[in-house]
Amino acid sequence: MNVARYWRTEKTRYGLVGETCRICGEPIFPPRDLCPHCTEAGQDVRTFGGKGEVYSFSTVNDAPAGYSEYTPYTVALIKLQEGPLLTAQLTDVDEPDVHIGMPVEMVTRKLKEEGENGMIVYGYKFRPVIQA
Amino acid sequence: MKPSREVGIVGYGAYVPRYRLPASEVSRVWTGGHGGVPVDEKSVPGLDEDTATIAIEAARNALLRSEVDPGDLRSVWVGSESHPYAVKPTGTIVAEAIGATPAVSVADWQFACKAGTEALQAAFALVGSSMADYAMAIGADTAQGRPGDALEYTAAAGGAAFVVGAREQSLAYLEASYSYVTDTPDFFRRPYRHYPEHGGRFTGEPAYFKHITAAVQALLEELGYKPTDFAAAVFHQPNVKFPQRVAQILGFNKDQLKAGLLAGQVGNTYAAAAMLGLTAALDVAKPGDRILMASFGSGAGSDAFSFVVTDVACERQARAPSTQAYIARRAPVDYALYTRYRRKLQMQ
Structure with a gap:
């Protein structure tokens, strides 16, 4: 990830900052130029609450470049409470304990490091909910 | 020292990673299990954790308890001896992640194990001088000890964050x-x-x-x-x-x-x-x-x-996970997994 792209998308990655469509009112994540629901342009920024549940999941044993030091890890489709479905790694959980419908919450973690001289890429992952 | 304006802690938050290395594992590997150990076990950060991620979670918990809008924080100061970058602030990552940018003072503090309380002293001074209504100070670390050294039994990871404000809004003044x-x-x-x-x-x-x-x-x-x-x-x-x-x-x-x-x-x-x-x-x-x-x-x-x-205080205690809840969320690891999580293996 180059520096400009990292910077442009960091709010989205660090804190689930997405949008609400001004035309149809639907929540949007990640942010887009056109609403995926009504195809109109014009959205307001919103921060999602970070709570959701596992919609589906799979374990990655053969990772793409940059992620191999974290294998094996679980990637899941997360259904946010506000509606959007997004893809994210799960963390702080053992793979046998993951199940569809498992309540999860967003945390900001390291996604990867771009070598010893490169940037550390931070972003959202999800883990089992810790009760207050 | 007392500030001219009375101040206190408006919100606080903790974070402890999930993994634990029993001290008996260090002793097993390096002393054949002989001799006493200084702690029962220590926290170990996961592969995707560092001082920035630990500080972010502690800061979010402090904000939950304080109910302060992060945009109203005038400082995000992070004390640590294990900042992820040698040059580039940890605090900017934390401040961006919690929504405190851009009208905020951000700095990384250094004073070994009291880097966080040094930041806290300054946060009390910032609010106590009326330069700010709210300031955040964080102490967070992912400490390393040389394999086999006495420090390896104890060098651990965790974080704590405090939102400082006026006394009348404080849970502890x-x-x-x-x-x-x-x-x-x-x-x-x-x-x-x-x-x-x-x-x-x-x-x-x-x-x-x-x-x-x-x-x-x-x-x-x-x-x-x-x-x-x-x-x-x-x-x-x-x-x-x-x-x-x-x-x-x-x-x-x-x-x-x-x-x-x-x-x-x-x-x-x-x-x-x-x-x-x-x-x-x-x-x-x-x-x-x-x-x-x-x-x-x-x-x-x-x-x-x-x-x-x-x-x-009682009403705010329950707004975020307790420190003991994080401590109870423990997953023990053996020395081999610990060396992987702490990157003690030479891969190339």
């Missing part, structure tokens, strides 16, 4: 603080070196004990208090024995230490250690309780603080 510092090279790490050096037994009497006792005695004298005036006392905790002994020297008893002495279960979380102990003490505090916190940072110095818990 500040009565006074005191800082005691001398140039005492008991522990240090040179640039580009991965592991620190320490003075062995020298880290005790002329360093830890001298600085904490001097800071606490001066604070008590300034306030006209004696140890029995406090419901709880929290000291820097590089192991279990040091805080127990310094408490005994100063005249505090084991009951006063109980809520905030976490080293046996999480090890030495360095810049977070005393602050994490304070979060645990605040989790169970009752209105009217007086709490002492005294940090220690090698190099060396101690910051001592006296707080009084207010009526709003």
Whole structure:
């Protein structure tokens, strides 16, 4: 990830900052130029609450470049409470304990490091909910 | 020291990673299981955790308890000896992640294990001088000890964050603080070196004990208090024995230490250690309780603080996970997995 792209998308990655469509009112994540629901342009920024549940999941044993030091890890489709479905790694959980419908919450973690001289890429992952 | 405007803690938050390395594992590998161990186990950060991620979660918990809009924070100051970058602030990552940018002062603080309380002193001063209504100070670390060294039993990871505000909004207001510092090279790490050096037994009497006792005695004298005036006392905790002994020297008893002495279960979380102990003490505090916190940072110095818990504390305690909830969320690892998680294996 180059520096400009990292910077442009960091709010989205660090804190689930997405949008609400001004035309149809639907929540949007990640942010887009056109609403995926009504195809109109014009959205307001919103921060999602970070709570959701596992919609589906799979374990990655053969990772793409940059992620191999974290294998094996679980990637899941997360259904946010506000509606959007997004893809994210799960963390702080053992793979046998993951199940569809498992309540999860967003945390900001390291996604990867771009070598010893490169940037550390931070972003959202999800883990089992810790009760207050 | 007292600010001209009365101030206090409006919100606090803790974070402890999920993984634990039992001290018996270090002993098994390096001493054949012989000899005593300084803690039962220590926290170990996961592969995707560092000081920035730990600070972010502690900061989010502090904001939950304070109900302060992050955009109203005028400082996000992170104290640590394990900042992820040599050049690039940890604080900017934390401030962006919690939504505090851009009208905010951000800095990384360094003073070994008291980097976080140094930031806290400054946060009290920033709000106490009326330059800001809210300031955030964080202590967070992912400490490393050389394999087989005495520090490897205890060098751990964790974080604690505090939102500082005016006394009338506080869950615990500040009565006074005191800082005691001398140039005492008991522990240090040179640039580009991965592991620190320490003075062995020298880290005790002329360093830890001298600085904490001097800071606490001066604070008590300034306030006209004696140890029995406090419901709880929290000291820097590089192991279990040091805080127990310094408490005994100063005249505090084991009951006063109980809520905030976490080293046996999480090890030495360095810049977070005393602050994490304070979060645990605040989790169970009752209105009217007086709490002492005294940090220690090698190099060396101690910051001592006296707080009084207010009526709003109980309502705010439940707004975020307790420190003990994080400690209870433990997954033990063996020495082999620990070497992978702490990147002690040479891969190339």
